[in-house]
Amino acid sequence: MYSLGTSNRSLWEFITILKGFHIQRAVDVRRFPTSKKFLHFQRDNLAQALEREGIEYLYMGDSLGGYRKGGYQKYMQTEEFKWALNLLKRLVEEKRSCIFCCERLYFRCHRRFITQALSGEFKIIHIIELNRVREG
Numbered sequence: 568m569y570s571l572g573t574s575n576r577s578l579w580e581f582i583t584i585l586k587g588f589h590i591q592r593a594v595d596v597r598r599f600p601t602s603k604k605f606l607h608f609q610r611d612n613l614a615q616a617l618e619r620e621g622i623e624y625l626y627m628g629d630s631l632g633g634y635r636k637g638g639y640q641k642y643m644q645t646e647e648f649k650w651a652l653n654l655l656k657r658l659v660e661e662k663r664s665c666i667f668c669c670e671r672l673y674f675r676c677h678r679r680f681i682t683q684a685l686s687g688e689f690k691i692i693h694i695i696e697l698n699r700v701r702e703g
Contacts, residue, residue, distance in 0.1 A: 568659045568689040570678050574671035578607035582620050584694055591662040592623040594655065596681065597669055598632025608669070623662070627651060633668065633677035643680060652684055659689060671695070 569588055573581060585593060600610035607613060614624040630651035635642035642648055658664055670676035673693045682691045 568682070568685060569663075569665035569692045569694055570673050570682050571665050571667045571694045572671035572673065572676070572678075573602075573605070573608050573667060573669050575605065578613075578616055581608075582616065582622070584696070585617075585622055585665060586620070588665070588692070588694060589663055590622060590665045592625060592658065592664040593617055594631075594658065594664055594666045595624065595626045595628055595668075596631040596633075596666050596678065597628045598634045600626060600628055602669070625658070627655065627666075628668075631655065631666075631677075631681060639677045639680050643684065652681070655681075656685065656688065659685070665694070 569590060571581075571584060576584075595610070595613070600613075602608040607616065610626060614626075617624040630647055633639055655666070666678060666681060668676055668678055670678070672695070673679050673682065678693075682693070685691065
């Protein structure tokens with residue numbers, strides 16, 4: 568399973584990275600899937616662009632997104648999170664998948680918690696750049 572941040576990347580760079588790792592499904596875990604500065608990362612725009620490139624787009628930010636009352640670690644104890652994590656596990660088993668949010672570095676956002684929860688069952692690859700990864 569892969570993890571990636573949109574950051575200030577161009578659409579071309581983001582898609583090139585996904586294609587470079589043969590990602591078939593991009594799972595959006597942004598709680599608020601919008602961007603005023605980077606219009607290509609607004610939910611509908613990104614979904615359309617990925618679909619044109621043959622990459623499935625799936626939004627799971629409502630159930631796996633950050634910014635939770637009481638903090639993300641507390642949220643991880645809820646039934647909603649556990650249900651969403653189990654769904655994500657099934658999705659990852661079906662297709663080569665990558666979760667993404669807006670933070671470039673996974674250890675600065677909630678992706679670190681999602682990937683930690685999956686690390687016992689899946690090999691996790693955190694993509695920083697096209698040719699730079701960190702396994703975790």
